[in-house]
Amino acid sequence: FFFFFFGSVKGECVCEWFKVKSNGRREKFHVGEYFDLTYNEVGYCLEVIYTPVRADGLKGNPKILCSSSISPGDPRAIELVVPDGCEGQEIVPETRYFGGQEGAGKYIWFRSAKKLNASELIELSNTWENVEICGQNLKYTPCLKDVGSYLALHWLPTRSDGKCGKPLVSISESPITPALPSVLNVRIVNLSPKTYCGEGDYIGGYEGASLFSWYREFSDGTVQLIDGARFKTYEVSEEDYSCRLLFRYTPVRSDSISGESQLSDQSEVILPEFPRIETLVLTGKAVEGEVLTAVEVTPKSEDQLLIWDLYKKEVSYRWFFSPETGDEESFELCQSQQSCFYKVRFEDIGGVLRCECIFTDVFGRSSDPACAETAVILPGFPRVDKLEIEGRGFHTNLYTVRGIYSGGKEGKSRIQWLRSMLGSPDLISIPGETGRMYEANVDDVGYRLVAVYTPVRDDGTEGCPVSASTDPVAVEPDVLQEVKQKLDSGSVKFEVLYDKDRSPKMVPEMGNLERRVLDVNRKRCKVVKPGTKTSFSTTEIRGSYSPPFHVELFRSDQHRLRIVVDTENEVDVMVQTRHLRDVIVLVIRGFAQRFNSTSLNALLKIET
Structure with missing residues (x-):
């Protein structure tokens, strides 16, 4: 704006400047005849009110002038300074811009091995040949590659509306220094x-x-x-x-x-390599009665061998049983089985067994479980273990054979009782005695009782016979004492009953029984019919103890015995009690001992 003053000498005229907004509102912002336009006035219309004042202070009429809207200037990079820098510390260049509202200028950082002058910088920025660009933002943090090099910045000033000005290039005064290590x-x-x-x-x-x-x-x-x-x-x-x-x-x-x-921070606790089991193998047959053994195969690496050798705490085993094959969910834990050995049971037949093995080291770590399974369990070959004969050892006792059967479901196993003379390999079968229990009698005195057990499975498969024996059967103490007394006397008589009928009845009729006297001594044995008032006594049978003399028992009748002198002379007599029958038999056999291969006195432990 230009004003021409008229009216004598010019005094201190007043010039007021206003910004006029688009809505007509005015804002006074300067007083003075002139001022430099800045970015703050861009986009406003300017209004100036000039009041002339003469030297003597007289004021004239104010004059008002208005401008059009102020336009922004062309974008220019006024100043660019790149400060010296250090590795790892951010560099912020000093810039001064002119030309309206500054937009997003374009920045290119590049490094140079030597310090370039202004012309060299401009030439490089025009061609960009052999230039190593290291950044394209206003701020830049030098890295290791920049150490020892000069940093240069190419700045293309840009107004907010995208118009660009002339670029400006600047370089640091000193090379980038390294940071403290x-x-x-x-x-x-x-x-x-x-x-x-x-x-x-x-x-x-x-x-x-x-x-x-x-x-x-x-x-x-x-x-x-x-x-x-x-x-x-x-x-x-x-x-x-x-x-x-x-x-x-x-x-x-x-x-x-x-x-x-x-x-650094602490590492985790240092431990040797994690323990492993390469595989688990089950040895033994999947057959009832057999013993399965779980054998773990260890890895062959040096580290694993060291762990197993030095750091093993325990190896635990668990056994599972499944009645069905191929059904993972049907396996049930066998609570009582916790070792590497497992004896296959009868109830396992038809099912599958699985063993799980876990290795635990001294550091409390456990390996992943290693598992192995059997094939379907088969019944074993019929057998009997721990066969024994139970009984008190006297000739009046009941003996029972007991054993543990294995080999599937037991069928009609066979038992046979026999006698064996001490020191002799011969076995004498006891006819009709095939049960689990056997009632001894005086015929067994001095013999060992032998039971032969032949196991038989329900399908008819036979196992190997197994035998058990007792010690030599002894005479019941009460009977023994009485027998010793009678043998010591050298001669003894017994009252017996004679069965005239000799029929094999279980209970003879009393009318058929007659009184007799059995008279025995060291030389002979005889049966005498006592005399009556009308008759003399008569000897019905008499004989020495030389063979074939012998005494027979009846297993079906504990009160009867038969005295056989020879094939034509024999007699059946009866007594009131089994005790008396046993005494008679033992006394007769005691007197006849010189004709026996084994002394009955020795069997009775009688000193001669």
């Missing part, structure tokens, strides 16, 4: 079960011969330097087990400047 994020990385590596993020120029050291921390918190561990990698030893590792990193720059050392 330091290390961040020091840590321990597990490369393998036995190898650990110490790592850290180094900053501070080019790294030189940095220093490393390793420590082991015990469970009580004590820390011990590991001798000889001076590298980034470390191979653990047995001394490290149950401890934790620490890694110390002391950064050293290539010019030998050292920084502050940093210690």
